[in-house]
Amino acid sequence: MTLLEQLGDIAKRGVDLLEEVHAASSLPLPADQARTLRRTAAAFLSPTSHSRYQARALAAARRNHHCLETLALIARRSRSISDPTKRWQFREQLCATAGTTAHVSSAATRLLREFNPPPEREDGGRRIMHGEKTTLSFTGPAAQMADIWAAAKSDPLAWLNGSRATAPATVTTNVIIELPEYLKILAGNGEDIRLAMTNGATITGAELVRRTLAGAGLFTLIHPERGPVNLYRTRQASAKQRRMLEAEGARCAWPACRRPASECQAHHLIEYSRGGHTHPENMTLLCPYHNSINGLPGRGRMARIRGRIAWLPPASQDRHTHIGHSNEPDNRRSGRSSRCSTTTKEAHGPPVFTGRARTGPTAAVP
Template identity: 30%
Template sequence: MAVALYEPTQEASSFLNEVQSALQDFAQHFRDGCQLLSPRELAETTTAVEELSKTVEQLQISAAHALDQQKVATTGESDHRFSWADPASLEPDGVEPGKRTEFRDTADYLRERLKISRSEARRRLRLGESTQPATLITGEQAPPKLPMLGAALAGSHISGRAATLIRDAVERVRPTARAEDLQAMEQMLTRQAAEADTDILVEVIKCWEAGLDPDGREPSDEFLRARQGVFIRGRRNGLHRIEIAATDEQYEYLVTVMNTSTNPRLGRTFAPEDGNEDAGQAAAMDSDGVVQPAPAEPTRAQKLLAGLVDACRMALAADKLPATGGHRPQVMVTIDYEELKKQVGGTGQAVFGGLTSAGTVRRIACDADLIPVVLGGRGEVLDVGRAQRLFTPAMRRALVARDGGCAFPGCTIPAPWTEAHHIIWWEHGGTTSTDNGCLLCSFHHHLIHQGHWQVESRGGIPWFIPPPWTDPERKPLRNRYRQACVSQPAGSPPGAGP
């Protein structure tokens, strides 16, 4: 069924009914024949459906906002246009004389009319209020509070969920942030939502909120006494259950130790005490010499527990527990050169725990090995290594400070599990330096060496150019998962670049 272009004089509901009917016909044909499509056709159709859903979400938000502006919940559904804007036709509470509805507000009306939850109705209204122009009592249009987010939503560049996350985040920091920072935050997060998925967007939002309030809200002594600690929950089904509630500082110690056994590049956490590398294979053979099936790969939760238990076992075997219960943590402090001339402050980037408050960093630094990494004016890492085939430990520390983990767009693999890669390959004349290096996880390292993706260093930052079948325009991409920097001069957008 063909659907004609929408004309301004056409009844909106009639047009949408035609669209819905056409989509229902298409859905039936798609369900019947989707298995016969080629992988490319199926992928393109799936993408088109997702883009269509963004347009539908935009319409839902616009419609909810318009209903709220026209006060339909209190004035009722009538055929008269714009009577709500005439103050003389309304009672003091905004209701036509002798006419009241059963709805308390627009959210209550949407809940009943659309059969959606009240929370969903309120979400649409909040988003519409922040991204749609408001109609004043005079009929004039007031600009939206978040114009860049509104433009991206109107253009179907981002989803309604992503827009909601951004809107709520901006409103949370609005009471304490400067107007310039709020504008930069809106711009950066909107661009992030258009380039990556919402999981990464959530993490970037956390970085912005931590950056705009570096020290955060410290838990009170009363709260720590009530919630902090190790809680023995008893033994069930042969397993002892232990629950840990830790501060950021304590969490970083624990997770650093536990993650020693989750590194995919390591075969085991510690070597067998007798040095027999075949001990694991021998254990798979029973007393009759019959080889038994290899045990299933441990889960991540089991590996984390193994790392913690192995660390405790080693500490006990050493016959002496250090004052900190293990090796001192290694804290990497990344700071701009201009800030270095003043004093260390702001937020710290922990290897596993992400952004932590300045107070937490200072507490860890009291008993830690400090590795200062100085950044240039545009955020590039000053070269700390020397020219050779392999990256030196100093160079790798610089790459960790800059990339934070795998530099491939959208990848969240942490730095300890990555490998250093030459942007211009060594065999092609590339040098071993931080400007010509980046961190890549094993999967993306192999992907880059297939030769389809290109990597460029721009201002000391790695940018990735996709192959034409992924993006015909081949727009350069950058991993912004750990790059949500807000400590910039007001007016310069974060992550400025192509």
């Protein structure tokens, strides 16, 4: 038998070699090789409370004629698994995987994702100092970060020092949507579909529809056979809607607040999460602070009463939640008395009107 034939025979007997290494008091090998063999032998042959897993793993490695290199890879990759039972399950499955060391390595990478799933990254940022240079890194939702990167990548420093404006990343038509996913989107289940964008981010099927038809307000998907299948709503106010809100009030609508409209957010009087529409009749402008406290206990809330924006005092906010509907008829015009208005004035104090009246100037604010 030639040396190459002997080498080929030895390569197929990785488990037998590990048994000899484990039993030997010294190894006639270079120190680094001896150390690797000792660690691999200890991983597979040391006494363990998981002896059944150990026996099955060694038997599978013998059947597949795994070499020392493959067994060393399995032992090395298994060290990142802290749970002893999962660690032996990992070794057993890889020992039962036939093929080359490269093939077993690919299987190990897939298995590690199952046994050691990567922790979910939290939103935030960090700074790394490099002497005279500094690296900033940020983590956030993929679609939003893609928008930021699209705006900043040409000159990040200029973007950071400037307005830092972003625009939704363009969704190109070269997006592959398989037929089952397309049918799910048509059925109104777009939130469950993840699609790859050409900028590296992922997006849901519903978000794809919203971005494609941004600014259209409300829109419906029509199935060629079943007819309308889902109504998608857009949450953010369009530029035209903001201009309409600014015409109603040039400042934050909260009483006594003087923050200009340009620094305000479009607030839904009936919450978007509760079905409120992104329409000027259901919105007003609030600064970030008053938008955050609106509706909290003891703070009051904004509403629209007979077409005008008003602040409802805390004692009356629960009683007046229903007034915010924009389609409420004007009781004065129809000749009927306004129960809501009467209740407000007599029992709970009058609302503070801060929006522009239908005729005349904006009411004074305390």
